[in-house]
Structure formats: C-alpha cells, structure tokens
Amino acid sequence: MKVRTTVVLLVALVMSAGYYKYHQWHQQEAIxxxxxYGRLAPLPDVTTDLQVDTEGSMFSRTFWLCFKADKASIDRWTAQSSTLAKQTPFTVTSADFQSIGTPDWFNLKSITKGVKYVIPSDEEELSGTVWIDYGSGTVYIKTSHS
Structure with a gap:
C-alpha cells in the first residue's frame, strides 16, 4: 500500500510539473x-506585472498583453517598435475607453495620463492598439487578426 501511495504521489508531481511547464510555454508563445502581430519590439528587461490572454480560433485571434516598466524603458521600447516609432500618439483619458469583452486586468479606464497608438492592418490583416499610461507606467496591448 505504501509503494502504491508513493507511485500515485510521484505521478501527480510529474503531471503537475508538466502542466506548469506547458503553462509557461503557452504564456511565452502568446506574448x-x-x-x-503588432510588429512590436521585445518587452523591456525591466518588465513587471506581465499578463497575457488570448481569445479566438485559427481564423480570428485576439491577444491582450499588459506590463509595467519605468518611463525610460517604455520610451526605448516604443522607439524600437517599428509600428510605434513611425507615429505620433494620440492623447487619451479614461473616458475614451470601453472594456467590454476584455480580461478583468485589462483595465483601460484606470489610465490617468495616457497615449494611444493605432497599429494599422498589414497585408496579413494583423493590426492592433497600444495604450500607455505614463501615470502608472503600464502598457496595454491589443493585437489581432481576422
């Protein structure tokens, strides 16, 4: 009986570790x-509070990504992102946002001092929007294809 319990615990441990590794891989793939999709630069090394979610199928997919960083890192990231570096951002306030159909943590209404970049659709129908809240150092990214 003791050997059986040990084997069951070992199998449960291996399965848990496997699921954890799969979850990590899945999250990195979504990022x-x-x-x-947005033709954006890799995230800054100092990124914190990273969150990502995805929705859809192979025919239509949306990604939500959020991270925090200091202003200098965010500015470097936008300069290195080809689709953002070419644009002048729009100034936005929290009144400009609707959060219907977004993850709970994708809270654009919390933006206090923000700008918005619109990523135009390319030949593969990949597009998106980037909102930066300089007040909290939070970057919100929504990219998709359809």
Missing part, C-alpha cells in the same frame, strides 16, 4: 505572437 511572442502578440508582439509579432
């Missing part, structure tokens, strides 16, 4: 795809 990679979100940035690729």
């Amino acid at each position: 990679r795809a979100a940035l690729e």
Whole structure:
C-alpha cells in the first residue's frame, strides 16, 4: 500500500510539473505572437506585472498583453517598435475607453495620463492598439487578426 501511495504521489508531481511547464510555454508563445502581430519590439528587461490572454480560433485571434516598466524603458521600447516609432500618439483619458469583452486586468479606464497608438492592418490583416499610461507606467496591448 505504501509503494502504491508513493507511485500515485510521484505521478501527480510529474503531471503537475508538466502542466506548469506547458503553462509557461503557452504564456511565452502568446506574448511572442502578440508582439509579432503588432510588429512590436521585445518587452523591456525591466518588465513587471506581465499578463497575457488570448481569445479566438485559427481564423480570428485576439491577444491582450499588459506590463509595467519605468518611463525610460517604455520610451526605448516604443522607439524600437517599428509600428510605434513611425507615429505620433494620440492623447487619451479614461473616458475614451470601453472594456467590454476584455480580461478583468485589462483595465483601460484606470489610465490617468495616457497615449494611444493605432497599429494599422498589414497585408496579413494583423493590426492592433497600444495604450500607455505614463501615470502608472503600464502598457496595454491589443493585437489581432481576422
């Protein structure tokens, strides 16, 4: 009986570790795809509070990505992102946002001092929007294809 219990615990531990590794891989793939869809630079090294979610199918997919960084890192990131560096951002306030259909943590209404970049659709129908809240150092990214 003791051997059986040990085997069951070992199998549960291996399965848990496998699920954890799969979850990590899945999250990194979602981050990679979100940035690729928006033709955005890799995230700053000092990124904190990173969150990502995805919705859709192979025919239509949306990615939501959020991270925090200091102003200098965010400014470097926008300068290195080809689709953002070419644009002058729009100034926005929290009154400009609707959060219908977004993850709970994708809270654009909390933006206090923000700008918005619109990522135009390319030949593969990849597009998106980037909101930066300089008040809290939070970057919100929504990219998609359809």
